[in-house]
Amino acid sequence: MAQLSDDCFAFGGPMMSVDEAVALIAARVHAVVDLETVRLVDADGRVLARNIAAPLPLPPFTNSAVDGYAVRSEDLPNTSEQAFPISGRIQAGAAATAPLEPGHAARIFTGAPMPPGADTVFMQEDVRIDASGKVLLPPGLKPGANVRPAGEDIPQGTMALPAGQRLRPQHVALGAALGLTGFEVVRRIRVAVFSTGNELAAPGEKRAAAQLFDSNRVMLMAMLRRLGCDVSDLGILRDEHTALAGGLKKVAGEHDLILTTGGVSTGEEDHVKAAVESIGTLVLWRMAIKPGRPVAMGIIGGTPFIGLPGNPVASFVTFVHVVRPTVLALSGALPEPLVPMPVRAAFTYRKKPGRREYVRVSLRKGGDGALEAVKFPREGAGLLSSLVDTDGLVELGESVTQVEPAQNVGFLAYASLI
Ligand code: AMP
Ligand code: MG
Secondary structure, three states: OOOOOOOOOOOOOOOEOHHHHHHHHHHHOOOOOOEEEEEHHHOOOOEEOOOEEOOOOEOOOOEEOOOEEEEOHHHOOOOOOEEEOEEEEEOOOOOOOOOOOOOOEEEEOOOOEOOOOOOEEEEHHHOEEOOOOOEEEOOOOOOOOOEEOOOOOEOOOOEEEOOOOEOOHHHHHHHHHOOOOEEEEEOOOEEEEEEEOOOEEOOOOOOOOOOEEOOHHHHHHHHHHHOOOEEEEEEEEOOOHHHHHHHHHHHHOOOOEEEEEOOOOOOOOOOHHHHHHHHOEEEEEOEOEEOOOOEEEEEEOOEEEEEEOOOHHHHHHHHHHHHHHHHHHHOOOOOOOOOOEEEEEOOOEEOOOOOEEEEEEEEEEOOOOOEEEEEOOOOOOOOHHHHHOOOEEEEEOOOOOEEOOOOEEEEEEHHHHO
């Protein structure tokens, strides 16, 4: 399990910026050390444990990029079409071929190895065959055209994949191209997830009149799974000190991270803070982010604890900025900063300076074809429809105080956040 010091998440300032939060997590959270080997087909989403140097060049041998005729560049016609006798026929997968005689052309197919001596290929669409069976090659082709030299993609011995890479399908493909059958990866991070609140009923349970169904837990679990975590679903804890403290303490030893939602404000019925303080240490991060409210960070028996707010949108947004970097750091993954894409605002907005705000927006194409961000018409941090009916978040930096229509703003698609 991850073992962190009690003061790991301590922070001096009254309000923490999003950048400070991300930097503090990256600096203080250590990766778990257990590794395992997974087959390529199981590697998507896992975090690579070691640098991988290319054991062979890619492509492994020099080959033709097209179906056509291979020649020596010394023989290329200069000014007029020229007839070449055809010697040899080289298919993809052919064994080593004989050297190409000067003044000859070899019939060759895409992916076939270049015959020794040949370094240029004419596309079959650009040539003609004359009555005597010779191939007529036009002038003007550049030496080296239509050939894929060995190692042009990745030279042998160079770093092909860095340790900490979160593997995507293209990385798995590269592993296969290099002849690997699996990857050594960091083991999955084990995360315990609780909801807290007397007002919550689990779907499938009877819901009292003053209760709502717990939606955050499945949302957070789904987000964690997308980050490659093994998730323990630990249900709902009541707003009651003993239940909370007991429930949290029990899971600390077996998990790398404990995540809760709800109960972290400073109201009389917000018991998470006191419960964690009785079994570990806790700091409330007042983050300069909207939607947000305080996020609780702590350590229970060496295991990091994060308490997210209960409002679904606040829970979602703080997950992205606090849980995501923590999980990446615990998994040994390289930091993956969020990169907003420029789009044109189709809304007016006022905000206070000094905090970062996230506006839920849908994208549409403007009259000139440029992408425009349309703001969800309502603001509440409890509105699940605001997350469901939009495409992503517009990020408004700390110094921004207003947005006018046609202004450029940064857009983060939901798909890029997780
Ligand atoms: P809290 O942060 O505990 O004060 O919760 C704020 C509000 O978020 C509550 O009034 C609930 O409406 C809502 N809420 C809290 N927890 C959940 C949950 N697990 N699923 C859906 N809504 C929640
Ligand atoms: Mg509550």
